Amino acid sequence: MSYFKEIYYGGLSLIEGLIVTGRRLFQPLVTVQYPRKKIPLSSAFRGHIELKIFEDSGTHKCIVCMSCEKNCPSGVISVQGVKQKEKGPKTLTDYVIDFSKCSLCGICVEICPTATLQYSREYELVGVTQADCRFDLLARLKKQVEQKEYEKNKQGKAA
Secondary structure, three states, X not given: OHHHHHHHHHHHHHHHHHHXXXXXXXXXXXXXXXXXXXXXXXXXXXXXXXXXXXXXXXXXXXXXXXXXXXXXXXXXXXXXXXXXXXXXXXXXXXXXXXXXXXXXXXXXXXXXXXXXXXXXXXXOOOOOOHHHHEEEHHHHHHXXXXXXXXXXXHHHHHO
């Protein structure tokens, strides 16, 4: 008797599943065909950390105070700087973050005295090895500045 009972309840379960599928078949889609269509990011989106470009200087304002490196709970930030003059400020020479271990807690962004760190709006970074997750933020900033200058020159020639 239990054999026929299992067949009965199994068939009932199958019919219920088909009814749910049939109802969903005629409702509007809730998924997005991602590579072809993208939805706008939330204002609260927190991507990876990057150096901010300031309009007045055209570059970052990092003073190499090392507070981001010292306060990072994951210990993934490496900052190096050089003094150009004996009594002058330090100049940033190297800013590397290993995002394979970063928890994106945001302590480095909050603690920066010059507000030179920010969250990126970029979310399509991908890597297959751990080395692909190590970013030199200073080199990335230089590429961004060069790209902005190129676009500005391109618009100037078009006008």
